[in-house]
Amino acid sequence: xxxxxxxxxxxxxxxxxxxxxxxxxxxxxxxxxxxxxxxxxxxxxxxxxxxxxxxxxxxxxxxxxxxxxxxxxxxxxxxxxxxxxxxxxxxxxxxxxxxxxxxxxxxxxxxxxxxxxxxxxxxxxxxxxxxxxxxxxxxxxxxxxxxxxxxxxxxxxxxxxxxxxxxxxxxxxx
Amino acid sequence: xxxxxxxxxxxxxxxxxxxxxxxxxxxxxxxxxxxxxxxxxxxxxxxxxxxxxxxxxxxxxxxxxxxxxxxxxxxxxxxxxxxxxxxxxxxxxxxxxxxxxxxxxxxxxxxxxxxxxxxxxxxxxxxxxxxxxxxxxx
Numbered sequence: 001x002x003x004x005x006x007x008x009x010x011x012x013x014x015x016x017x018x019x020x021x022x023x024x025x026x027x028x029x030x031x032x033x034x035x036x037x038x039x040x041x042x043x044x045x046x047x048x049x050x051x052x053x054x055x056x057x058x059x060x061x062x063x064x065x066x067x068x069x070x071x072x073x074x075x076x077x078x079x080x081x082x083x084x085x086x087x088x089x090x091x092x093x094x095x096x097x098x099x100x101x102x103x104x105x106x107x108x109x110x111x112x113x114x115x116x117x118x119x120x121x122x123x124x125x126x127x128x129x130x131x132x133x134x135x136x137x138x139x140x141x142x143x144x145x146x147x148x149x150x151x152x153x154x155x156x157x158x159x160x161x162x163x164x165x166x167x168x169x170x171x172x173x174x
Numbered sequence: 175x176x177x178x179x180x181x182x183x184x185x186x187x188x189x190x191x192x193x194x195x196x197x198x199x200x201x202x203x204x205x206x207x208x209x210x211x212x213x214x215x216x217x218x219x220x221x222x223x224x225x226x227x228x229x230x231x232x233x234x235x236x237x238x239x240x241x242x243x244x245x246x247x248x249x250x251x252x253x254x255x256x257x258x259x260x261x262x263x264x265x266x267x268x269x270x271x272x273x274x275x276x277x278x279x280x281x282x283x284x285x286x287x288x289x290x291x292x293x294x295x296x297x298x299x300x301x302x303x304x305x306x307x308x309x310x311x312x
Contacts, residue, residue, distance in 0.1 A: 001183075001266060002203045002236075004196040038226035048228045050203075051210050079203060081232060082192070086184035088267060088282045090239055106235050107228040145271070148183070169281040170273070 001087060002106070003080050005046060006056070008073060011036065013061075015068040029058055029072055037078065042160065044153040047082030048107040081106045083162050087148045090174060091164075093140055096129045101138060103146070103164070110161040113146060117165030118172075136173045143174040186261055186285040197262040199269040201248045204236035241272045247312045254304045258293060260286065272309070273302060 017028040034052055042048040059073035083089070083105070091103035091111055100114040115123060121131040121138060131138040138144060146164040153160055166172050181187055198206075211233060214224050225233075242248050255265045264283045273279040276298045280287055286298070 001192075001263060002198040002200070002232075003192065004198055038229070041226065041228055048232070049226075050229055050232050051207060053206060053210075079198065079206060081228075084181060084183035084188050084192075086182040086187075088184075088271065090271070092235075092238070104231070104235070107231045109231070170278045 001082060001084060002050070003047070003082060004053070004077060005080050006075065006077050007046075008075050009033070009036070011072045011074050012064075013070050013072065015070070018070060026058065029074065030055060033074055033076065041158040042107075042153075043158070044155070047080045047160070050079040050081060050107070053077045053079060081108075083108065083148055083151050083160060085148050085150055088145065088168075088171070089148065089164075090143055090145050093138060093142050093144060096131065096138070096140060098123055098125070098129070101131065101144075103144060108160055108162065110159065111146075112161070112163050113144070113165065114163065117149065117163070117167065119167075121166075133172075138173050145171050145174050147171060183263065184284045185288070186263065188263065193261065193263065195262070197266040199248070199251070199266045200236045201240035201242045201251070201269070203232070204240040205245055205248060207233045207236060239270065241270070242308065242312060244312060247308050250308050251305060254301065254308065258297065258301055268301075268305075272305065274306075276302070 011029050011032045013028055013032060019025050019028070033055065037049055037052050040049050054077045055074060056077060057075040061070040061072045063070055089105050091105035093101050094104050094109065095102040100112055102109070103111040103113060105111050115121065115131070118131065120133040124130050124132055128140065146166060147168055149163045149165050151160055151162040179187060207229065218224050242251055251269050255269055260268070264286055267283050268279060271282050273282050276295050279298050279302060286293055
């Protein structure tokens with residue numbers, strides 16, 4: 001699910017970027033915030049960071065000793081993405097293996113649908129392997145509607161993984 | 175996953191901070207990200223370089239999975255769904271998946287049936303009809 005979040009962060013501006021012109025300073029803060037935001041990628045609690053939408057408040061700067069950097073507290077709104085257990089979503093198949101398929105959904109690409117979680121489908125090997133059931137087939141680039149069984153955050157990669165299934169009505173290739 | 179109570183979006187059991195947060199439908203995210211992308215294009219010569227991978231993948235995704243393309247329809251969809259006392263999360267799942275029947279809607283968002291609301295099958299049917307009208311006249 002995509003969410004709109006309000007966050008408070010600290011932005012650090014090196015002394016050489018400080019400018020008596022308020023507008024230039026504001027610009028430096030915005031650029032720094034956008035860079036920090038893009039570099040952050042994701043956190044366990046909030047999910048993925050997509051884009052800053054508005055900068056709501058820039059607080060009073062505090063000078064840091066030794067370096068002379070100035071630290072500004074900022075409040076801003078942004079779009080985030082987080083996957084929830086029990087949520088129904090649509091994703092795109094990008095890899096098919098003997099034991100299941102990998103899907104992309106939003107910023108995520110490690111969404112795993114095990115063959116055990118799609119009991120009606122069987123694996124058909126070949127140059128372009130597929131999974132087929134009596135009525136439909138799952139192949140590369142197909143849209144699949146699934147339910148989230150569990151998710152996990154991988155700290156080292158700042159990335160989420162999820163396992164999903166097709167047990168339920170109205171789930172499967174669309 | 176949170177420890178205290180088992181998370182389950184199907185029963186609308188998600189963290190309080192998310193339950194209160196504003197959710198966005200794919201079509202809304204698409205409008206925002208595309209606008210953002212245009213801004214980046216004006217600001218720099220190499221906008222692809224300015225974008226994070228998270229941004230890029232998400233933009234691709236919402237472009238493919240937006241059921242409604244024009245801003246007026248997107249607004250109407252949220253307006254229609256807002257009439258039914260849905261939680262933000264439920265509203266967006268329905269707006270994203272566009273179920274065609276009452277059964278499908280309940281399968282996608284089981285919580286709409288069990289939160290003690292007066293959302294009966296007729297009301298759900300009306301809601302789905304109104305949504306399909308928006309789509310038809312887009």
